[in-house]
Each structure stands twice: as C-alpha cells, then as structure tokens.
Amino acid sequence: MRRTRADNKEATLERIRQAAVDLFAAHDYDEVTMGAVARGAGISDATLFRYVEAKLDLLTLAYGDQFDELLSSIDEADARRLLAADALTGALQRDRILAIYEQRCEFYLRHPVNGALYLAQGFNERNPARARNIAQGDRTIRLVGAIIEDGQQAGQLLASVVARDVAQNCHGIYMHEIQRTAVRGFSPETIWPRVRARLLAQLDPLVPDQIG
Numbered sequence: 001m002r003r004t005r006a007d008n009k010e011a012t013l014e015r016i017r018q019a020a021v022d023l024f025a026a027h028d029y030d031e032v033t034m035g036a037v038a039r040g041a042g043i044s045d046a047t048l049f050r051y052v053e054a055k056l057d058l059l060t061l062a063y064g065d066q067f068d069e070l071l072s073s074i075d076e077a078d079a080r081r082l083l084a085a086d087a088l089t090g091a092l093q094r095d096r097i098l099a100i101y102e103q104r105c106e107f108y109l110r111h112p113v114n115g116a117l118y119l120a121q122g123f124n125e126r127n128p129a130r131a132r133n134i135a136q137g138d139r140t141i142r143l144v145g146a147i148i149e150d151g152q153q154a155g156q157l158l159a160s161v162v163a164r165d166v167a168q169n170c171h172g173i174y175m176h177e178i179q180r181t182a183v184r185g186f187s188p189e190t191i192w193p194r195v196r197a198r199l200l201a202q203l204d205p206l207v208p209d210q211i212g
Contacts, residue, residue, distance in 0.1 A: 015041040016051055020062035028113045029059060056121065060129040063118040070107050071139050074100050078143065090207035093151035097144050098199060101174050104140070105192040108178060112188035116178050137175075141167045148206070158206040166202065173198045 019040030023032045037058055038048040052058055078096055085092050108115040122133030145167035151157035177195045181188055 012041070012043060012047070013051055015043070016048065016058070017061045017065070020058040021066070024059060024062045024114045025111060028111075029055070029117050032058070034058070056124075056127065057129070059114065059118055060121060060127065060132070063114070064129065064132055067107070067118070067136050070103065071136060074103050074140070075143065077103065078147075088154060088156065090151055090156035090209065093147050093156055094200075094203045094207055096147050097170060097203060098196060100140060100144060101170070101195055101199060102192055104174060105195055108191060109188055112181065112191075116182065119175065119178055137171060141171050144170055151206075156208075158208070161206065166206070169202055170199055173202065 016037065019037045020032075023036055023040060032055065034048060034052075034055055035045055038045045041048065052061065078100065081096055081099060082092075108119075119133070121127045122130060122137060124130060127133065141164070145164045148157060148161075148163035148166055152159045152163060174195055177191060177198070180186070181191060186194070
C-alpha cells in the first residue's frame with residue numbers, strides 16, 4: 001500500500017517522539033539537545049524544527065502520552081481496588097485517594113527532573129500543549145472528587161465539605177511537594193512520604209472513625 005504524505009508525517013513525528021522518550025528517560029532536560037533528538041529520529045535538524053519549535057515541545061511530546069497511559073492505569077487500579085474491597089468504608093475511600101497519588105509519585109520518580117518540569121508546564125502560558133497538562137490534572141481531580149462524593153452519599157465521609165474543594169487541595173499538595181523537592185534540596189525518594197503525610201492531614205478528618 002502506498003504511503004500518503006500524512007502517513008509519512010505521522011511516522012516521522014512518532015520517530016521524533018520515541019527519540020525524545022528515550023533521551024529524556026536517560027538524561028536531565030538540560031543534557032538533551034535538539035540535535036541529539038534529530039539524530040535519534042534519523043532526520044536532519046531542519047526537519048526536526050518543522051515539527052517542533054523548542055525543546056520544551058519535545059518534553060511535552062515525550063511525556064504527554066505516557067501521562068495519559070498513567071492516568072488510565074490509575075483508573076483501572078482504582079476500579080480493581082473497589083471491586084476487591086470486603087466492605088465500603090470511609091477508610092477505603094481515603095485509601096483509594098492515597099493509592100492514586102502514590103502511583104503519580106512513582107511515575108515522577110522515573111526521572112524526577114524531567115517529571116517535575118513536565119508537570120510545571122501546566123502553569124506555563126506559552127506552552128502550546130498547556131491545555132493537555134491542565135486536562136491531565138483535572139482528570140485526577142475529578143476522580144478524587146467522585147470518590148469523596150461517593151463516600152459522602154454513603155455516609156462514609158464527612159458531608160459538610162465540598163468534595164471538589166478537597167480534591168483540588170489534594171492535588172495542590174502533590175504539585176507543591178513535587179516542585180519544592182528541588183527547591184528545598186529534598187531527596188526525590190522522599191516524595192511519597194511527604195505527600196502521604198499531607199494527604200492524611202487533609203483526608204483523615206473526613207473519616208468519621210478518625211475524628212476525635
């Protein structure tokens with residue numbers, strides 16, 4: 001079958017994406033060059049610049065699909081956790097939320113420097129893929145909000161709080177700890193204990209048997 005121009009462009013973009021994935025998996029952002037990505041994709045520098053304008057675009061290209069896959073994996077793991085539960089309790093709902101952010105922290109730990117930079121692109125108004133970054137954060141916020149609402153409707157979680165507000169606070173904790181890791185000189189390996197402690201401070205008061 002004859003390949004069309006669109007097919008060729010898509011194939012080239014995929015080679016670029018895979019080269020970026022490989023390089024950012026092995027090197028910090030500052031160590032990766034546009035030329036190295038072009039060579040990895042088997043194209044010229046000039047061809048690369050016809051597809052991406054800046055190195056940050058390559059980071060977004062490398063991480064965007066991976067992060068969508070992570071979020072789908074989180075959805076599936078949460079569904080399995082719910083099905084396997086012996087009883088539906090407030091503690092279960094809290095633990096479902098903890099598991100979501102533990103998975104996100106594990107993904108960050110694959111390459112902390114690049115992972116933190118990718119997440120920060122949601123705040124970069126010049127990022128052409130900013131909407132995708134924001135949508136990925138919103139996807140987790142919606143899931144956490146739905147878990148809290150389910151728990152409230154079942155009488156398992158405190159009903160006097162706004163579920164989405166709590167979900168946004170949880171996500172803010174995660175984002176803050178990611179960004180302050182380098183700023184404060186924390187070891188990336190401490191990310192989950194730090195996030196977990198702050199999430200528990202947010203969530204435990206919502207679980208009736210945790211109050212008092």
